[in-house]
Amino acid sequence: MSTDLPVLSPKDFASDQEIRWCPRCGDYSILAQMKKVLPTLGLPKEKFVFVSGIGCSSRFPYYMDTYGFHTIHGRAPAVATAIKTARQDMQVWVITGDGDALSIGGNHLMHVIRRNVDLKIVLFNNQIYGLTKGQYSPTSPTGKRTKSTPVGSVDHPLNPLSVALGCEATFVARSVDIDIKHLTMTLERAAHHKGTAFVEVYQDCNVFNSGAFEFATDKKVKNDNIIYLEHGKPLIFAKGTKGIRVNEGSRPEVVDLDGSVSEDDLLFHDEKAPEPSLAFLLARMRYPKFPEPMGVFRAIEKPTYNEVVNQQIDDAVKQKGDGDLEELFNRGDTWEVK
Amino acid sequence: MSSTIDAPEAEAQGRRKETLETVVVRFCGDSGDGMQLVGTQMTNVSAAFGNDVSTLPDFPAEIRAPAGTLAGVSGYQLCFSNHDIFTPGDAVDTLVAMNPAALKTNVEDLKRGGTLIVNEDEFDKGNLTKAQYLSNPLAEGDVSLQAFRIHKVPMTRLTRDAVDGLGLTVREADRCKNFFALGLIYWLYERDSTATENWVKHKFGKKPEIMEANLRALRGGYNYGFSTEAFTVHYEVPPAKLPAGRYRKLTGNEATALGFVTAAKLAGKRLFYAGYPITPASDILHELAPHKNFGVRTLQAEDEIAAMSAAVGAAFAGELAITASSGPGICLKGEAMGLGMITELPMVIVDVQRGGPSTGLPTKTEQADLLLAMFGRNGESPLPIVAAQSPADCFYMAMEAMRIAVEFMVPVIFLTDGYVANGAEPWRIPELSELKPIEINHPTEPNGEDDVFLPYKRNEKLVRPWVKLGTPGLEHRIGGIEKAANSGHVSYDPDNHEAMVRVRAAKIDGIADYIPEQKVDGPESGEVLAISWGGTFGAVRTAARELQAEGKAVSHAHLQYLNPFPRNLGDIISRFKKVLVPELNMGQLRMLLRDKYLVDAKGLNKIKGKPFLVSEVVEAISDMLD
Numbered sequence: 011m012s013t014d015l016p017v018l019s020p021k022d023f024a025s026d027q028e029i030r031w032c033p034r035c036g037d038y039s040i041l042a043q044m045k046k047v048l049p050t051l052g053l054p055k056e057k058f059v060f061v062s063g064i065g066c067s068s069r070f071p072y073y074m075d076t077y078g079f080h081t082i083h084g085r086a087p088a089v090a091t092a093i094k095t096a097r098q099d100m101q102v103w104v105i106t107g108d109g110d111a112l113s114i115g116g117n118h119l120m121h122v123i124r125r126n127v128d129l130k131i132v133l134f135n136n137q138i139y140g141l142t143k144g145q146y147s148p149t150s151p152t153g154k155r156t157k158s159t160p161v162g163s164v165d166h167p168l169n170p171l172s173v174a175l176g177c178e179a180t181f182v183a184r185s186v187d188i189d190i191k192h193l194t195m196t197l198e199r200a201a202h203h204k205g206t207a208f209v210e211v212y213q214d215c216n217v218f219n220s221g222a223f224e225f226a227t228d229k230k231v232k233n234d235n236i237i238y239l240e241h242g243k244p245l246i247f248a249k250g251t252k253g254i255r256v257n258e259g260s261r262p263e264v265v266d267l268d269g270s271v272s273e274d275d276l277l278f279h280d281e282k283a284p285e286p287s288l289a290f291l292l293a294r295m296r297y298p299k300f301p302e303p304m305g306v307f308r309a310i311e312k313p314t315y316n317e318v319v320n321q322q323i324d325d326a327v328k329q330k331g332d333g334d335l336e337e338l339f340n341r342g343d344t345w346e347v348k
Numbered sequence: 349m350s351s352t353i354d355a356p357e358a359e360a361q362g363r364r365k366e367t368l369e370t371v372v373v374r375f376c377g378d379s380g381d382g383m384q385l386v387g388t389q390m391t392n393v394s395a396a397f398g399n400d401v402s403t404l405p406d407f408p409a410e411i412r413a414p415a416g417t418l419a420g421v422s423g424y425q426l427c428f429s430n431h432d433i434f435t436p437g438d439a440v441d442t443l444v445a446m447n448p449a450a451l452k453t454n455v456e457d458l459k460r461g462g463t464l465i466v467n468e469d470e471f472d473k474g475n476l477t478k479a480q481y482l483s484n485p486l487a488e489g490d491v492s493l494q495a496f497r498i499h500k501v502p503m504t505r506l507t508r509d510a511v512d513g514l515g516l517t518v519r520e521a522d523r524c525k526n527f528f529a530l531g532l533i534y535w536l537y538e539r540d541s542t543a544t545e546n547w548v549k550h551k552f553g554k555k556p557e558i559m560e561a562n563l564r565a566l567r568g569g570y571n572y573g574f575s576t577e578a579f580t581v582h583y584e585v586p587p588a589k590l591p592a593g594r595y596r597k598l599t600g601n602e603a604t605a606l607g608f609v610t611a612a613k614l615a616g617k618r619l620f621y622a623g624y625p626i627t628p629a630s631d632i633l634h635e636l637a638p639h640k641n642f643g644v645r646t647l648q649a650e651d652e653i654a655a656m657s658a659a660v661g662a663a664f665a666g667e668l669a670i671t672a673s674s675g676p677g678i679c680l681k682g683e684a685m686g687l688g689m690i691t692e693l694p695m696v697i698v699d700v701q702r703g704g705p706s707t708g709l710p711t712k713t714e715q716a717d718l719l720l721a722m723f724g725r726n727g728e729s730p731l732p733i734v735a736a737q738s739p740a741d742c743f744y745m746a747m748e749a750m751r752i753a754v755e756f757m758v759p760v761i762f763l764t765d766g767y768v769a770n771g772a773e774p775w776r777i778p779e780l781s782e783l784k785p786i787e788i789n790h791p792t793e794p795n796g797e798d799d800v801f802l803p804y805k806r807n808e809k810l811v812r813p814w815v816k817l818g819t820p821g822l823e824h825r826i827g828g829i830e831k832a833a834n835s836g837h838v839s840y841d842p843d844n845h846e847a848m849v850r851v852r853a854a855k856i857d858g859i860a861d862y863i864p865e866q867k868v869d870g871p872e873s874g875e876v877l878a879i880s881w882g883g884t885f886g887a888v889r890t891a892a893r894e895l896q897a898e899g900k901a902v903s904h905a906h907l908q909y910l911n912p913f914p915r916n917l918g919d920i921i922s923r924f925k926k927v928l929v930p931e932l933n934m935g936q937l938r939m940l941l942r943d944k945y946l947v948d949a950k951g952l953n954k955i956k957g958k959p960f961l962v963s964e965v966v967e968a969i970s971d972m973l974d
Binding site for chain 2: 025027054055056057059061064071072074075076077078079080081082085087088089090091092093095096097099100117118120121319320322323325326327329330331332333335336338339340341342343344345346347348
């Protein structure tokens, strides 16, 4: 391949297919930010592959002019594991939703993360089943009234980041669909991570669950309700007026930065902490009791599944030479019939 | 030992040696007694000696059912012969029973007049009770075993004596008694034990006292046979006249794995195997995993669905993709197989059939997944199906399955079964030049106007192109939603859907033009045609030939291709007055044949988790002859 890569622009990544999400769906923004990020990665178009499951978000691959595979419900991580293991030269993105990843595909999500396959997983969390027209999802809050739960859901929701951290994820992040700059930056970070990069994106389903994330998007209140994580920096939000401190009971608490608390007493973010406890603590901070953290919760290095599998192959070839069929056929006890 | 004691010396002592054509030996004991191990050793030694061999391992699903109980009995049957054989034998000539439970569950298969060797030390009150014997069948005056030539051997005591002085615990010493039994059988059938001794030395090389103990037990058994006057006869079975060449013993699962490695090499591709552990298919994974220097990547997936999905992903990436499972796993794979079908990607799904439904009989054989393979997916989703007829045939049918998959861009189902997968037989090692190459073409240029790539544009066989992921300019999207012809874009157009359903089916029907015509064993027309598939080959072939030898107008057609059927099958069927379809199910192939050819086929159906006896098939065919 030539070393001079053509300079690509976002529109080079747009396919010729009409986009069929509902008007004002949060998916549009995520698609747009993705098209912005890909040209910055220094890879030609044919080296990207988007793999998805089933759900509104999973139509994503059809709208990208890259390789793409719209698979079946919940199984994208398994399909993508094989693709990356077979073809390490490809950058593999998995596009999924809260039902796809955490309900029907929960098992695959758990295993792909623990294996640390080098995939970029973007989970569009809208806390609802949109494609099937509005049933509650595994991330819907308890009590959620939907078509399938007319008097309120009984289930306790899953927290996607807690799940990922529990599976020993090496990269965990969160962003919001219309927080354009932050989403672009987060996707970029995910793209550069070696290993499973798990990104939860709060995504508005304006048809079946409109405003679920208003606390994080409404300009009037969002500064009080979200907190941007920066590695090595103290946790400060509400335009510098509030911070997060860990109290004597090892629990986070919101403190006013009115002079009575010094910044040094605040919780400092460390995305590289070898243990996931801090990231877990941050993942448990939920609105309205706490501002919800946005950004990279965890980013550590660990060997990837695909790398080690292929290393074992290379080592075997080095030690034993390229497989010889005749030798293989004649292994063990053989005898001659005349 | 053959160097220390030779046959002429035994004869000088007044022993007779008889020459036999075919012998069936069964070892049975507790599942912890090492019966599979000694059965395998006897098979290896007999095969290496030049006999044709056929085996039937039979073990419980529990790794260790309570010792001494009927549920915990494990057996290994081996038939060896001086001529070509197709089955492990109907009835047993020599039965080795290591405890009362083994005797009780196996003695009914022993021929009248057959040799029965029992470890009398295990016939104590506790073991007799566990085996539900009210009295000791070995006791003086008991007549229940009088039809047999019985040898009561105190194997436990003799084994302990043989290993005395090595510092073993009683438990360790007792674990050697399977080798004592093996040594005795080696003497009885004049087998050379060198290969087994070498195996013991290799296996236990790091534990010298265990190695020495097993060798002593083996020799002890042999010497016991030699020196005990109870054994007045011993036997030889001369080598078989198999086609010339170099041979090796293979089980069906080993052959399947080897077939896939070979297919990959012939295609110049890498193999990607994804599977989830399941009896009786796991050995395929075990066989493939070490072949890393052949570029074989194996993924032990989190579940059957993931394994199937990964196979689809690997095929999309451009690898030779395979997965293997058994009935319960195949059920779980159904949806992802449908994805492979609609995206028209090449892969092979192996179904090592076992007794069903549900968990069923995990370690027993059955052929009841044929209709699952035919119809076990939603929508109109036919897939090609091939089946292996014997352990060594798995090698060739695995390659054939892969050839069809890549030539026609389609997932292919390869059916074997527990009997074929665990059974072993001699395999003539082929010359590489005998094997047909597998051709694969990945496009590198757009195939449509204006440099557009059309992923669903078909060739004359109705096959779409297989793009290697990462090829510049051929970026495209596929998925499980119905595709528009040529472009592969999502399409809900009614006419397009019908056209696509029909073209996918037509592609698979068209495979009939590229597979061999069906062969008939026996006259081309006649009274009864037996049609079989899969692992019943041996029993049906042997039965048909026995009847042919009696001058009966009986022929046999054994199907290796089940979807589509060979193009001349209807013609063959029309030339016989009656058709019998013996199957280890309720009549699944029979249903397909009746549907396709409107033939009034009769069934011989056995659902016991065991293969057919030749005699059962002979009887069923005879009943149809006037």
